[in-house]
Amino acid sequence: xxxxxxxxxxxxxxxxxxxxxxSVIGRVRGRxxxxxxxxxxxxxxxxxxxxxxxxxxxxxxxPRLTSRLDExxxxxxxxxxxxxxxxxxxxxxxxxxxxxGGAARRAAEAAGWQVAEVVTxxxxxxxxxxxxRLQSVETDAWVIAGGFDATRSPRALEAAALVASAxxxxxxxxxxxxxxELAAEVAAxxxxxxxxxxxxxxxDPRREVTAPLREHLQGLLRTVVAREDETHLAAIALxxxxxxxxxxxxxxxxxxxxxxxxxxxxxAEPDGSFDSRIHGGGGLAGLAGVASSAARVSRLxxxxxxxxxxxxLLQTLRSRPASLPETPEELSATHAAARVQAGSLxxxxxxxxxxxxxxxxxxxxxAPLPAQAARILLDGLRPIGVTQLAVDAASVLGPLGxxxxxxxxxGIGLLAEDLLVPLGTAVVCRGGEPGRVAMRVTVxxxxxxxxxxxxxxxxxxxxxxxxxxxxxxxxIEPGDGVTLGAGRRSLRVxxxxxxxxxxxxxxxxxxxxxxxxxGDDRRAMVVSWRDALxxxxxxxxxxxx
Amino acid sequence: MSxxxxxxxxxxxxxxxxxxxxVEPAEVLATRRPPGPGVSIPVAAPLHRSPAxxxxxxxxxxxxxxxxxxxxxxDRGREAVAPSACLFLAYDRDDGTALVAPLLANEPIVGHxxxxxxxxxxxxxxxxxxxxxxxxxxxxxxxxxxELRVAVHEPGEELRAGMIDVGATGRIxxxxxxxxxxxxxxxxxxxxxxxxxxGMLDKELRDFEASQQRRRQVGGVPGxxxxxxxxxxxxxxxxxxxFAWFRAHEGRMASLFGDSARVYVYDAGPPPTRRALAxxxxxxxxxxxxxxGGAGELVRLLDAPRAAASGIAVRSALxxxxxxxxxxxxxxxxEATEPVPGA
Numbered sequence: 001x002x003x004x005x006x007x008x009x010x011x012x013x014x015x016x017x018x019x020x021x022x023s024v025i026g027r028v029r030g031r032x033x034x035x036x037x038x039x040x041x042x043x044x045x046x047x048x049x050x051x052x053x054x055x056x057x058x059x060x061x062x063p064r065l066t067s068r069l070d071e072x073x074x075x076x077x078x079x080x081x082x083x084x085x086x087x088x089x090x091x092x093x094x095x096x097x098x099x100x101g102g103a104a105r106r107a108a109e110a111a112g113w114q115v116a117e118v119v120t121x122x123x124x125x126x127x128x129x130x131x132x133r134l135q136s137v138e139t140d141a142w143v144i145a146g147g148f149d150a151t152r153s154p155r156a157l158e159a160a161a162l163v164a165s166a167x168x169x170x171x172x173x174x175x176x177x178x179x180x181e182l183a184a185e186v187a188a189x190x191x192x193x194x195x196x197x198x199x200x201x202x203x204d205p206r207r208e209v210t211a212p213l214r215e216h217l218q219g220l221l222r223t224v225v226a227r228e229d230e231t232h233l234a235a236i237a238l239x240x241x242x243x244x245x246x247x248x249x250x251x252x253x254x255x256x257x258x259x260x261x262x263x264x265x266x267x268a269e270p271d272g273s274f275d276s277r278i279h280g281g282g283g284l285a286g287l288a289g290v291a292s293s294a295a296r297v298s299r300l301x302x303x304x305x306x307x308x309x310x311x312x313l314l315q316t317l318r319s320r321p322a323s324l325p326e327t328p329e330e331l332s333a334t335h336a337a338a339r340v341q342a343g344s345l346x347x348x349x350x351x352x353x354x355x356x357x358x359x360x361x362x363x364x365x366x367a368p369l370p371a372q373a374a375r376i377l378l379d380g381l382r383p384i385g386v387t388q389l390a391v392d393a394a395s396v397l398g399p400l401g402x403x404x405x406x407x408x409x410x411g412i413g414l415l416a417e418d419l420l421v422p423l424g425t426a427v428v429c430r431g432g433e434p435g436r437v438a439m440r441v442t443v444x445x446x447x448x449x450x451x452x453x454x455x456x457x458x459x460x461x462x463x464x465x466x467x468x469x470x471x472x473x474x475x476i477e478p479g480d481g482v483t484l485g486a487g488r489r490s491l492r493v494x495x496x497x498x499x500x501x502x503x504x505x506x507x508x509x510x511x512x513x514x515x516x517x518x519g520d521d522r523r524a525m526v527v528s529w530r531d532a533l534x535x536x537x538x539x540x541x542x543x544x545x
Numbered sequence: 546m547s548x549x550x551x552x553x554x555x556x557x558x559x560x561x562x563x564x565x566x567x568v569e570p571a572e573v574l575a576t577r578r579p580p581g582p583g584v585s586i587p588v589a590a591p592l593h594r595s596p597a598x599x600x601x602x603x604x605x606x607x608x609x610x611x612x613x614x615x616x617x618x619x620d621r622g623r624e625a626v627a628p629s630a631c632l633f634l635a636y637d638r639d640d641g642t643a644l645v646a647p648l649l650a651n652e653p654i655v656g657h658x659x660x661x662x663x664x665x666x667x668x669x670x671x672x673x674x675x676x677x678x679x680x681x682x683x684x685x686x687x688x689x690x691x692e693l694r695v696a697v698h699e700p701g702e703e704l705r706a707g708m709i710d711v712g713a714t715g716r717i718x719x720x721x722x723x724x725x726x727x728x729x730x731x732x733x734x735x736x737x738x739x740x741x742x743x744g745m746l747d748k749e750l751r752d753f754e755a756s757q758q759r760r761r762q763v764g765g766v767p768g769x770x771x772x773x774x775x776x777x778x779x780x781x782x783x784x785x786x787x788f789a790w791f792r793a794h795e796g797r798m799a800s801l802f803g804d805s806a807r808v809y810v811y812d813a814g815p816p817p818t819r820r821a822l823a824x825x826x827x828x829x830x831x832x833x834x835x836x837x838g839g840a841g842e843l844v845r846l847l848d849a850p851r852a853a854a855s856g857i858a859v860r861s862a863l864x865x866x867x868x869x870x871x872x873x874x875x876x877x878x879x880e881a882t883e884p885v886p887g888a
Contacts, residue, residue: 040860041877043821052860127583127646131632135555154637158644161607161635165580165646168556168667189607294747311747315778316833319682322821323832323878324857330834331855368856 007065009035009072012399013049014234015042015082017283018260018321019362021395022049024057024076025415034418036060037394039362041322081237081398083259087114087280088221091139093163094120094178095146095155099208103201104145104177106348107210111217112235112262112278113141119162121146121155134166140224141172143213144186147179149203156182164189173220177201177213210348218278237401238360239266239276244408245397245419247272251355251388255397256345256381258338258363259283260321265345277349282341284334284363288318297336299515300379302526304333335372338363342380343512353385353485358392358420365391365421370501371533374423382511384430384485386474386495389423389502422468422500430511432458432482438508439482442475443497453477456508461529464506466499473497474504482508502533546815548678552656553669555579557610557648560670566662568672570690570800573653574662575670580632580646588618588625589641596641603643609633610648617643657688658800659811676797676811679775679787683747685754686771686803689717691738693799693810695792697721701782701838704742706731713737717799717808719791722782722838726753729772733757739771739801741791741808743838744781750774771803776830781838784830785867786817786882815885823881829864833878841866843879 008027013020023037036056040049050073057069065072090113094101101120108115117137119130142163146156156178163174167190174195176186183197199212222233231237234257242255246268257264263282268274279286287293294311297304304310313333316323325331359365359377367373373391377383396419400411412419432438435457442453443464453475456462466472476493478484484493497504509529516522554560558577562568589599602620605611611627618625627633631645660674694716696708704720706728714736724732724742726749732740750772757770776783783791800809810816823829823843831839844863851861851873860876 041821045822048822127634128579128581128649131580131646132555135557136553138553154635154639158635161644164607165632165634166556167608289747289751308746308748309779311751312777312779315683315747319777320832324853324859324875325855326833326853326857326875326878327835328855331857366857368852368858 007072009076011053011073011076011078012394012396013078013080014395014398015080016234016259016361017083017262018042020044020049021362022053023394023396024053024073025396025418026061032414034394034396034415039366039395043322079399079402081232081234081402083234083261084112084221087261088112088141088224089114089116089139090141090143090217091116091134091137091163092118092143092145093134093159094118094144095122095153095159096120097122099205100145100147100156100178100202103208103210104143104213107177107201107213108143108217109280109282110210110277111214112221112280113217114280121159130162131166134162139172141217141220142167142174143177143217144174145177145201147182147200148205149180149200151179152181153179157185160186160189170194173224175213175216175220214277221278232402234398235262235264235276235278238264238398239268239274239401240405241397241401241408241412242266242268242358243272243274244401244405245412246270246274248409248412249356252353253356253358254351254354254381254383255358255360255392256342256364256377257360258341258376259361260317261285263341263345264360265349267349267351277345279345282345284337284341285318285321286341287337288314293340297333297340299522300339300526301332301336302523302530304329304336309333331368331372334363335367335376338376339380342376343382346381351381351383354383354387356388356390357381357383358390358397360392360395360397365393365395367391369534370421370423374426374502374505375530375533377423378426378428378505378507379513382428382513383426384428384483384511386476386484386493386497387426387428388498389426389500389505390420391423392419393421394418422498424466424500424502424504425497426505426507427474427476427484427495427497428507428511429478429482429484432479432508432510434458437479439479439484439506440477441506443504444473444475445470454506456506458508458510459525460508461532462506463502463532464504466497466504468500470499471496472499472504505533546677547660547673547675548809549663550656550658550660550672550674550809551669552654552658552672554654554667558654560665562662562665562670564662564665568656568658568660568662570657570659570798571655574656575654576651577654578630578648578651581649583634583644583646585637585640585642585644586617586625586628587641588636588643591625592618592620592623594620594641597638599641600636600638603636605633607634611645655688657690657802658809659798674809674811676809677813677816679808679810679816681773681775681806681808682777683750684771684773684803684806685750686739686801687769688800688802689738689769689771690798690800691715691717693717693719693791693795693797695719695788695795699782700743700785700788703780704728704740709735709737711735717741717801719783719788721788723749723780725749726756729753730756733770737770739773739803741773741775741801743774743776743783744779745772745774746780747778771801773801773803773806773808775808776838777832779834779837784817784840784882786828786840786885790816790885817885818883819880820883821880823862823876823879827881828884829862829879829881831864831866831874831878832880833875836864836866836872836874836878839866839868840882843881844871846876847873
């Protein structure tokens, strides 16, 4: 006698610029669970993804379903997000490289644009050279900036005139992000509707205000370049999912995805509001050919080889983004590059204390060891205070973010513990003097005898085992001059830590991390931190570096 | 076979050819008069107006091209005119002058490709090329053209300075696995048009670029030069199949575009192509260390994901490399080489 069984499947697909990830979720005994997942280079195509999923499902599901798998998968609800087909290219023309030009460039990059050229009136080039550069560059849009508010800078007008001279009429929108006094004059240089005005990125010598330009450019990127259903863009979908997760959990959440080409960061508040940034050159490919980046990655990795070797690897990440590191050295350098890019994502953002940091995408969430993912998040973002760390290992957050608002929250609720893989909790402090006690942490675990406080000196990193599902109450006593990011310096901080694949990470390495100058010392320190995080602990035994 | 190459035309360029015209690599496709250094010319003074008032009398907007004697501003019969052909850039309301960039002598725009002009628009022209296109992973330099000359004996052999002689002048030299910055410097000094390599250290390439930049600043670099890397960065040889194809086409005219890493070889048959997602029996090329540049046969696809030495567990394949070893390689790091039709 054959027993017919009913099931429901849904297919969540995240198509990145280099890798495509697909997860199948199915209703199992009344609950939606993650059934299987596959990841493959995007260039292999949808047919191969479907075939791989069938192969995995065949080995996973109830044998009575195997003959119907193709039909079930074909009829599964398909929820998909993808990276924009191509980057938007933008030109920045400004008065000053350091002030208006730098601010406009940062705003454009944070909005997901690839800055094709920056021309400033103090860049050392001749007028003819500037014009030649602007006339030869291929671009989708132009940003002009210069002049402080309430002033009438002829130099700012000259920057605008350069663009007017180099740009073909109607060839791409122009955004004026300079002195408000000049807005009408600048707009008059272009055809009607050709130039729009946003707030000055440098309203006075001491202030940089990039948000209005960034927000305008984010919208422009979608209308000028994407030209597709924007809710399916990963850059839109992931922040929506993080916002819904923050609202559902009441947590302040930061999510980061370091992709092959670009990067996304999304900061969501407990009320569900969120602020997201797309960094056009923030992916692993973005470091290739950038002066000093190879040296920096080599220093940070410690065990990835010399600068020349790392420079070749960075170029490989750019030119063959779907390929994978096979050697430990290449993996180490790739993760160090991810840490550099993660740091760049938040370097001009005032994050404040976070409740949860989520690593998304193949580089972080697909790291071979949970400790490696934790290290990218910790070293790159330096989340001060007590923060849970997790990864979106199944790459479901992006696809879920494409659903209508109410359904995102429902999807998050349905997947429950399959949604994220918790890595543990990090306690990161700032300040203190080398060699002195930075913090003293007492860990109270229900059912465990009270242990002696863990003393951590500045520069040290220590892991206390705390498995997934376990909780611990922490009493943290910061040392002299040490802070956990709270508004008021307290003698004693109480916090709750939840466990995960790595455990409780006590991190007194400071913000930012300062490495020894001497090469041997630096390598020894970097390797000791790596080992402290990665060692398989004996139960109840702390790992210290 | 044929491919289409697009030549971008800057603003102000005047096409010198028409659709259907057969162009040669050195042929001038268009000309333009580039703007030169900016100069200020008085506007308010000849109008007898204050600098601020004269702004209202301007008859041009920034970006306007003016002929010699053409009016810049006019007021009650008085006018300010362009002293020579120029590009109007800006008007200074404080001193009443106009910033203009006089147009320099005509400059030719050379396509560096041979083929038939298939379309022309404001922004560029497309040229259909009878030949093969190879797209590389990186490179440096401008557009050049010349006859192909294979300078190494093996696809994995390093191109050394001693292999560059006077016979290479004006040619595009095909090397093997790498070349040092010194070799590139010598090649350029010998008048070599360009170099095609399997791979090269990124650091060597940057060092070469930096030395060329310094020489340019002191005016010591005549002519154009380009380098294109076809396989990867580091010591990576050319695929033996591709190397054999280059040998078969030695002496053919080729064009090299360093910045966009493109190589056109004229009157050439299709080159060996690549395909992602290799299958059992395919000849494959590996792209990551420790097998970067290695060619072999994909013997078997492993049933389950396999962890590489890095710890990354992915679909992997057993590859018998042509230089001997058998190794397990992530499938994502392999490309299948397609045989050349008719070869």
